[in-house]
Amino acid sequence: MQANSVPLSWYLLLSAILFALGVAGFIWRRNIITVFMSIELMLNAVNLSFVAFSYQLRQADGHIFSLFVMVVAAAEAAVGLAIILTVFKNRQTLEIDEVESMKY
Amino acid sequence: MTILDITLFLPLLGFLALLLVPKDRPDASRTMALAVSLLTFVSSLGLIGPYWFRSPQGFQFEQNLSWIAYPPIRYHVGLDGLSLWLVLLTTLLTPICVLVSWKYIEKRVKEYYAWLILLEFGLVGVFLALDMFLFYVFWEISLVPMYFLIGVWGHERRIYAAIKFFLYTFAGSVLMLGAIIYLYNRTGSFDYSGVVAMITSGRLALTWTEQILLFLAFFIAFAIKVPLFPLHTWLPDAHVEAPTAGSVMLASVMLKMGAYGLIRFCVPMFPAASRACSDWIIPLAITGIIYGALVAMVQPNMKKLVAYSSVSHLGFVVLGIFSFTQQGLDGAVYQMLNHGVSTGALFILVGYMYERRHTLEIAGYGGVATPAPWLSSVFLMTTLASIGLPMLNNFVGEYLVLQGAAIANFTWAVFAAIGVILSAVYMLWLYQRLFFGRASEEVSRHMWDLSGREWAAMLPLLVLMVWMGSYTQSFIPPISAQNARILDLSKAGVDFRVDTRTARSAEVARVR
Amino acid sequence: MNLWLIPIFPLAGATINGLLGRRMSKSAVNVVAIGSVLLSFAWAVKTLLGLGAMEHAYVERYFTWIQSGNLNIGADLMIDRLTAVMLLVVTGIGSLIHIYAVGYMAHEGGYYRFFSYFNLFMFFMLVLVMAANYLLMFVGWEGVGLCSYLLIGFYFLEKFAADAGKKAFIVNRIGDFGFSLATFLIFINFGTLDFGGVFSKAAALTPESGGGTMTLICLLLFLGACGKSAQIPLYVWLPDAMAGPTPVSALIHAATMVTAGVYMVARSAALYRLAPLALDVVAIIGLATAFFAATIGLAQTDIKKVYAYSTVSQLGYMFLAEGAGSFGAGIFHLMTHAFFKALLFLGAGSVIHALGGEQDLRKMGGLRQYAPITMVTLLCASLAISGFPFTSGYFSKDEILAAAYHHAPWMFWLGAITAAMTAFYVFRAFFLAFFGDYRGPHDKHPHESPAVMWIPLGVLAVGSLAAGFVNVPQFLAPVLPAAEEGAGDAWLAYLSVAAGLTGIALAYLFYVARPALADAVAGALGSLYRLVYNKYFVDEIYDAAIVTPVVEGARAVLWRGVDAGLIDGVVNGVGRRSRGIGAVLRLFQAGNIRAYAAWVLLGSVLVILYVGIGGGR
């Protein structure tokens, strides 16, 4: 492979790392919104994989897929933020650890 | 639509009918229940027909309709010498239980009788089902009503007892379900006769492990129900806490489901395994006989005492079954009936006394014979029956069982016979503490003699005690014939330990 | 011949009295009770006459009782010479005691109950003696046990009565345990329980070929006999059984039921022949019982207890005879004993009746002017039991001692000593009751019993004097061939008579001539006397060694320990444990979202590890 071409696997690794970072954000951050954003990060990572794979396969299907993922992500964002709003209205906090009245 | 189907489904219809009776008319439901149960009993009398003078081969009134197309589950019912008397026992005891509960049950009368009748349905079904799946269905159905009878109308610790009873039995029976399914997967059929035929003809060859495991799966379910020695602890609680009728049904019929299952399924289907396992089953049975008697001896509570005595008596049944001798099996089955009659009667009488005095503590009585002579005489007779006095029913059963055990292995008989001594000890001691001595003031105030209704409930049982004790020919022949077949089946594929000692005494039985 | 009528009459009487008795007048009850017994007596006599010589057994088969496989038990009755003797004894003496009871029980409550039990007893006793197979015999065997239980506990208001009844039944059960085991073995080895079948098969065997099984069978049978006939070690119930009304003691615990064991052993003679060892055991146990019971009898103060122990001792004699191989002699003594012992008890009853319920010898005395008839009849009985020449006892005891001598001389000597003691304590009782001065409270006025009571006494007195002239052993020879009769042993007879006379003389010396002497001797013997007076503390020993450990063990170890503690502990433990598991598991549901996410991560890692990378390739 010539000098200035990038091995596909690098893209995949990058996506893996970003995915992992998303997971990490989900687990580490305590602000609900940030947690939600880490999910978005994960989705982005997935999208990268899709696009990368579809490059390798020379198909546009992956792109379609990631397109739909974006749409869904947008929808989720709307709903999710609405939910967060209600939670905040009732609890006056965005601390995720505060939202555990039901357990065991 | 044979008379057998009628006997089986009358209770179900009765149950549905009872649900329609208005709540606020308890007497209506009482009468209804009595009518239904009596009708059932009458129709069940018709079942004796084929066995009147002869004991025909195979199943009578066989009915084999498809219930569920696939997997092939069939409504396959039939009657043979083994189930005949058990069915009659059930149908006889139900009306008696209705009578017994007449005054005893005041709250939620309608539900009570509904459950009682539904219970009858389940029990009759268990004894008639010839399709293993159907058998299991009835087996479980009979569980629920009893659970409610104990849990709702029982005494103080009724809830604990009810749950214990249900879980114990349920835990055992799920394993049986597994075994049934396994057999189905091997044979493609739930049909009892079919499977047995396959096994005996060797068309279905189970490996040794398979056979042992399947045997155990069935055996544990039945052993819990019987109950066999270490698995018996649900029984005292359930008996003590249950209302009178509950205890009666429990002791007289439900315990027999286990023994019945042993004879019907375990022995013919897994002959080799049964014979192999009898080496440890019999010691357990004998332990149960002696242990039950000893523990019964020291109980301060009447019902508990009778309950433990059941453990002892049922030990005889198991001993008889696993002695694999004609006498043993006949005795076992006969003992099942005897125990049904005499222990049932005992529980009824205990119930009578509880209704009067409102305590089950033996210490609360004493000198009852003075205020209630007839009650004490009836109780005496029942006591004598249950300690196996000759010319009363239990004697025959115990004798045959012990004879059979002795034929198989004399040592067993020696130990088991100790139980006979002990039974006299605890029952007579109980009788003395209840009835002899001078009646204390409140005893003489509370105890009065039997009422007409109470007589009506007891009389059939008393008659049966004498009849079954003095002229066994009216009962044993069908049993014997059936057991002979089962004995043959149990020899299938068994190349070891087929008893030779009876063969030596080739005395041809006199025929009259 | 309708043998079945013989037992059925009493049964009918029992049923009628039992069900309707409460509404019937006393006289009606009497008619039913006595009538039924007399009827069966009459029918028995008629039957026997009809049967004539009875060279071999006459059997009537009625219906199959139990039929299972090759086991077939019929409700069959039979009569042979042995049965005949028993039949007459039971029905005859039974009727007399019934009549006597009318007078004795006149003032007791539960009159009808008493007679219905009494008749029921007759029924079972007759079944016992007429049964044609072991199991039917066992029916009677248990049945009489039941009636004795009921009758001993007749005064059930008193705890000691109820206890005595229970004790009797349970001790008998121990015997029956042996009996039933024996029947099992018999069936296993002979394939039948019919006397006919068993004995014909047994005849084919010899002691050698019979082997250990026969011995085992016979020993087990004898265990049964020990229970029923109050032999060591199971004799303890009989003295307590005196708690019942005196007619009961006379009929059941002297004349008939307690002899059932003797009868049964005699019936099984054919088997015992095959088991010499068992025979020795029988003889030794019998002799031992005879001796020890006699020693105890020496010191009892309750008149009925005295006679009770003498019964035990006499039964021992009978077993000694059978053990010595002379079954005829045993039965002979059984018959004579039935007469004089029944008489002794009835007499005692009449004495007690005369004193309004007093049983303690020390509170009697001087009754000879109050109750002369009783005294005379009792004298006859006492002479008979002491083997006074030409009374019935003389003949039978002579036979026994002779047989014992031929079996083993030392047995004879011991027997003779026992005879002396017997004579001594019987006459001790006699003298204490009728001679000297009245020692009881003076508000009571002793009086002679009514005719209905003393007439039976008279009849029995005649019997106990004359019965000896019936040569039972010879009559029984076809059934029970006697052991070889050694010649020229007249001196044995003299010796036994001498022993008896010595006993009487001593008794006279101690209790009439020199009353002080008795106490002096008792004092001199000291502890030995106390030991005997307290019946060797056997009851206490049994209680401490068997009853208490069993009961307490059952309570503490089995019930509290094993049942409630171990088994239920495990069961409930399983329940508790699984609830515990649940309580732990639910802790993972910490409610914290990030924790949940961590779980998901963990899960995914596991899945990838297993499903993904684990796959290789």
Add this chain to the structure above:
Amino acid sequence: MDLIIFLICSVIAVACGINLVLQKHPISAALSLVGVMGSLAVLYLLLGGAFIAAAQIIVYAGAVMVLFIFVIMLLNAGAEPAGRKRSYARLFGPPLLAIFVLLIAYAIQARLPRSEGVQFGRFTGGSPEGIGIKVFTDYLLPFEVVSVLILIAILGAIVLAHKEIR
């Protein structure tokens, strides 16, 4: 050339990602997320996903993130306070995460068949034209169905967030 761009962008992406995880304040988290998205858009371009790249900027960075920031402002969410709860998630999270990444990486490196490197312009299927054709032929149904999804989203937002519920 590609390599350099890739390296730059990926470094930015990872850096922003890490920043997202570390930042206590949602705003900075949001901004770093935007950074990630931007760099990803460039990478899409490299991979021949012209349309996706555009969509990424418009939809994600444009719409979605604005929404986020809007909400953050609305709730004026401040920096999260120092964690009071010691959630065990944080304890055994890192090793798990490491394992996770390693597993995936291993799969990528060791198992994935080698293919020639990525070079800009080699593949242009991701052009708006190509996407358009795909969407309106093979992916017609999902494309239609997604409308339902969006409808739900709107409805949900109304249900949960509008002023008065009754």
Add this chain to the structure above:
Amino acid sequence: MSANFNFPLPDEYVRFLPEITLSAAATLVMLLDGVLTERSKRALAWFAMVGLSLAVVACVYAYQFPGTAFNNMIVVDGFATFFRVLVIAVGILTVLCSESYLRGERAGPGQYYALLLYSIVGQCIMASANELIMVFIGLEISSIASYILAGYLRDDRRNNESALKYFLLGSFATAFLLYGIAWIYGVTGFTNLTEIRRTLMTPETAPSISLIGVAAALMFVGFAFKVSAAPFQIWAPDVYQGAPAPVSAFMSAGPKAAAFAVFMRVFLTAFNPIANRWQPFVWGSAILTMVIGNFAALTQTNIKRLLAYSSIAHAGYVMVAIAADSEIGTAAAMFYLAAYALMQVGAFAVVTYFVRQGERYTSVEDLAGLGYKQPTVAAMLTIFLLSLIGVPLTGGFFGKFYIFKAALDSNLIWLTVIGLLNSAVAAYYYLRIIVVMYMHEPGEASATAPPVSPALSLAMWGAAVGTFVLGIFPSALLDFADRSANLVK
């Protein structure tokens, strides 16, 4: 760049008819909600009922034209139809339960029913999806709708919490699922299940097992989460406890059934070739699920939470059927899900009736004496509980029986034994409820129990009758399940 553009045939629309009907109904409800007056909004429930009933008809009609539609996006076969009808039935029951509940909470019915119907659309799509993208979208439609439903009473703290948890964790898991899809797409080049299967079957094109494995694993996470199978069951109790009772009823049955449908379709068609890889893991997961569900339920006091755990346990039984990895297993799973849906929704229906305004009475003890205050309701609950225990003549029993039969067919003896013993354990906590209802003296909760609304009682009766029918005459459904169990054409 080939533009193979061909207009969809009428049949294809017919195959998609149920979804169309439902969306139409949903949209109508939504619009009507705007125009109707408060009073007349009651009618919306019945309107939704009509829509659902029409959808059922549509399903049956669509079944007349089996096959794929829209370039293999969806496939209409027995399996799909079965689950379509099932989820719609669940929807009907839910509507019936919700009617009085919403009135009690004075919550606007319009959007509620609309969301409900939309969510059912999503589940129908899942049931018939033959293409991962459809799976994904269907899943999202169903999930997002139920996120909102879970938090529908936005002023209720429990609702919010439940919604938030469900939403965050749900999308978290979905991300894994997507990642998995990306992988499977990358290594096979397809997202169409049949294509994927073909690729895996043909040796020369078959990629490395472990790559497929990774993909399968990641998708497993997503699905297992949706069906609440261990170790991904954690969210369920909190969410079910917090959501409005009728919504919990719906979520514990509908989405779960649909998710199982997808699960089975994906793993039994696409990943069938590597069954030997994932089957053992399903085995373990099944045991874990049963154990956690049953044992953790033993000590629960809140009845909604208890039912949540029990629903986990039942998911475990279905996993057993999947572990059997056979057509019988699939049929068993299908049957069981049907029976389970009936009894679970039935039980929740009673809870819905009982909790009262603001869900005041959610503790098991509150049911004390219900058997005498409200005999019919109590009898119903008893029936459902007995069915959950698995007492004969109820659907629950037959379902269990059939599942264990399948398991034994595949020689999963130990799995069967453990499952059987588990059902014995489960009996305990169900019995406890019965005990409280019949053997305790009535408390004020049951004393103040209002009469049952017609819609609710209709739901209960429907579920009860269904339970019995499945228990006594299972043949019809069973045959259908058996016939449509062979996913692999």
